[in-house]
Amino acid sequence: MMENSENKEKHFKVPNKHLTKLHEDVLYHIGFSSKDDLPKLFGDVKFVCMGGSAKRMFVFAKFMQEQLIGIVDCKDEPKDICSTDRYSMYKVGPVLAVNHGIGMPSLSILLHEVMKLLHYAKCSDVVMVRIGTSGGIGVKPGTVVVTETAVNEMFEPKYHLAVLGKIKSRNTPLCKDMLETLLSCKQETDSFDVVKGKTLSTSDFYENQGRLDGALCDYTEEDKMEYLREAEKHGVKNIEMESTCFAAMCDTVGIPAAIVCVALLNRLEGDQVSTPPSELKQMEMHPQQIVSRYIKQKLSK
């Protein structure tokens, strides 16, 4: 009895008290329901790994499957288990790999529904890792940036959202232990650097990131460089479009979280992503290698 109730205590729970009133909870965008046998399907999940692109998350799931054969039961090729076309999800033993689309609104829907999935599945000791692509600030293309703090366009460690018409601010801390362990997963033989730094999270790829090559741009190159250098002074090492929302939501529900992105270009030297696709694919593997070593290390304990 004692052991059972202790185990129950450890199950991950989302803080929303209204859910108990629902007869059924349809996780509309990922295509599951609280009436499915979620504990059987997902009860063993320990690592939720996510990134923007569905294809990239399939590559990651396949890579993890190769890495974990013999360690966990995962002999079949990963299949997309989302029944909708909004998101794609793959399960490889205790690793759930899912894409979140582009930007914080798309990410937030996925997080709400995946967090409820973990809740109904009675998961325990889960961590979340965002594996992304980004623009670097003063780092070489191919560098992996592990996020120390996620900041908004004003360089504040905050995520603002409008709840019932009023602005609510959430803090954006990430897990220090995960950060340090991920940094230590760099190996001598790696062809790329792994650094820590602040990550700037924006709501657009063009104007919000100071690019000169969007359809709209009413500032000068000097204005742009001033903003990027200001970012650099604040310790920003890379720019993407999800980190503040990801950090704030994981912090609010109490899931330890980390963000590991590759910088595809150095924004102090240009705006265009004109690297050939084959090289981009190679670079996209860098954060996947770091995260796979992290997962293997945790599973071997």
Place this chain on the structure above:
Amino acid sequence: MMENSENKEKHFKVPNKHLTKLHEDVLYHIGFSSKDDLPKLFGDVKFVCMGGSAKRMFVFAKFMQEQLIGIVDCKDEPKDICSTDRYSMYKVGPVLAVNHGIGMPSLSILLHEVMKLLHYAKCSDVVMVRIGTSGGIGVKPGTVVVTETAVNEMFEPKYHLAVLGKIKSRNTPLCKDMLETLLSCKQETDSFDVVKGKTLSTSDFYENQGRLDGALCDYTEEDKMEYLREAEKHGVKNIEMESTCFAAMCDTVGIPAAIVCVALLNRLEGDQVSTPPSELKQMEMHPQQIVSRYIKQKLSK
């Protein structure tokens, strides 16, 4: 000579003056380049139709192909012409159908790149239509809402974005002519209503829309109902996640634009989208029918 220069005047141009300095412009997320023969590939585009889901936009492209056979040259099944997995794009004669993912950041990337595509392709007389799904306010599920004005979470007709760390506000007007013509495309035999109203655009599906069934929710049912009734008082007929950004960007570049969404549920009666998938598919056709009639009417002139 005279005629040529007049024609040139009419080509759609994006307002960003920096683009002339680019040797090549890689439209990174949709997989085209200014070095492709864009006038040949896209020069005849007149209607850019977009929605969140890739599968839904394929359904629309296929529907338009059936509708336009014999009117324009479009005998082959539409194929996805984006070489990336970020977005999917289909061309059916003068109709470009493309998905924009979920939320304004994802939409804004697509708009920047599609607007530049239209610019390099030297298109003229282009209009844009967003064909979406939404939650209704005081309307029957299945109702088509054509947007009069797009408003943000504070019910203002504004789109705010952070450019170089400073908040910039853009207005969100839509084309009145398109609105009236779209409303007139309703037919007696339709099983659904077509209404006009304000559309509330949010940055999240759960907390920002006052849902009680997210992973996070720290307000009461009374708070939620108060906000939704306030929305209703402001003339809001439906809630989605893209309209203010869509309206503001189209207005800024000078493309006439309209938003036509189906309401999948009445939010005054609940939060969950628990309608069976087959009925949802049926409802998703309602705005497609209205927009296809609009396009056929314009092409017949």
